[in-house]
Amino acid sequence: MAVERTLHTPEAEQLLELTREIVDKEIAPRAAEDEENSVFPRDVFTTLGRAGLLGLPYPGEYGGGDQPYEVYLQVVEELARGWLAVGLGVSVHSLSCYPLATFGGDEQKGRHLPDMLGGELLGAYCLSETSSGSDAAAMTTRAERTDDGGYRVNGAKAWITHGGHADYYTLFARTGAPDSGARGIGCLHVPAGTPGLSTAAPERKMGMRSSTTAGVILEDVELGSEALIGEPDRGFGIALAALDSGRLGIAACAVGLAQAALDAAVAYSRERRQFGSLIGDFQGLGFMLADMDTQVAASRELYLSAARLRDAGRPFGKQAAMAKLMATDTAMKVTTDAVQVFGGYGYTRDFPVERYMREAKVLQIVEGTNQVQRMVISRHLAKEA
Structure with a gap:
């Protein structure tokens, strides 16, 4: 399902279109089989790097894309919609680049960053x-x-x-x-x-x-x-700064996964018939889909809002924790509801929603559990008070 987006420049729109094309033609079609066989998609990261999609938020002088974080995160969301392992992999790779790109010396950056941002190094x-x-x-x-x-x-x-x-x-x-x-x-x-x-x-x-x-x-x-x-x-401060940005990457991944589950559930609700009607026409199921759509849209706006603060050079740590918390809880809820929409079929590997539900769980754990996110938010509230 196409999602309405407000982007800064025609270049950013072209990046999203390129990402969707790669996702729909090269990434999503192989996701289920490779997940089943535990195949690590190293070639995909090389492809993304050579397409200019691995270094979007980093400086152009070192091979990056000079794009706002808001744009980069929407690319991550699209990748996660097609295959969470790829979206999360790009987020983790970007996280690994952050310390050197932000705190490294000029010689270090010149030696390492071009290959890191260009996809030759993961x-x-x-x-x-x-x-x-x-x-x-x-x-x-x-x-x-x-x-x-x-x-x-x-x-x-x-x-x-x-x-x-x-x-x-x-x-x-x-x-x-x-x-x-x-x-x-x-x-x-x-x-x-x-x-x-x-x-x-x-x-x-x-x-x-x-x-x-x-x-x-x-x-x-x-x-x-x-x-x-x-x-x-002084590395702990570097780690915390990197994690604030990394949490937004996980939030974007969660929204992409939830969107994939929502798309699958809506499509199935317009195909499956029970009692002579499409199941999507039953009010109970229609309301469930409405809640799922609302939760996905709200989570997307929360991570984008935090990204705009980051791009403006303003504090965003609290908002990053809020976005990670809400988006990953939403992914868990929406993927679980998607399985319910499919009924017994949703519990089988013949449809992708059971995989989405299994994948969603880890997002509530990585880069700080959601209990830790609540601690971060509450500490910010105490300081603000």
Whole structure:
């Protein structure tokens, strides 16, 4: 179903049209089979990069698209509508680019960003650990200074999207004292082929099987001083800034998935007959579809509103948390209702809505659970008071 959008420029409209064309012709047709067989779509990310869709919110001088975040997020939504693994993968890749693009030095940007934004390199974001998910400041992975001014890294990261497939890892590790908390964390750029870096077996997940999630293990990984992004011991602030933007990416993914479920439910309601009538003509089901449409539209406007604040250089952390919270709860509700619309068929793999429902659940967990989003919002309310 075509969604009415207000875009800034003809170029932005062309980007959305290009995205829809790629989604409808190349991405959506293979999604179900590749998900069934846990196929990682590395070639899709290369295609998106070469089409100019991987670096949209980043500077043109390094190969980015110079587009507002509002436009980038609508591209992510369209990708997630066709295949959530791809939409979320683009969001995670953009998240992995953010520290270097925003806090890196000119030499670092010139060396790495063109390939990162052009699709030749795919990134992963390494913050979580088995004992420090939501409490990221409690991480134990250590990056100790070496005699030559570099770093030796030991530890393990958990729940890493693209783990084992990424070409580089944006890694957060403790550079300060063990008890230094949030003030002793550094951000490091780690190429995938660095000796001592390995990945664990992929997690066996309920959904999103094409999006590989795996632990990353670091054993005496030697890095030069040029691997550090930003200032020493100031990486936690970089992580939080990246997550504010990343939460909007997850919100856009959630809206795209919910839109796909809504589209499938509406189409089925205009085909399926019971008691001599189309099921969409029954008031009970029609009202359910109306609620689904309203929730999807409201979630879209909330993430776009937060994106406009970001583009204007205004604080948007609270609004990003609100958008992530509402959009992902909406995705869970709408995909569940879509299964109900299909009835028994919705519970089978012959139709996509059962996959949508399984995929929606993870969106309430990644990049800060929705309980954490409520904490973020309530803390902002306390400060405002």
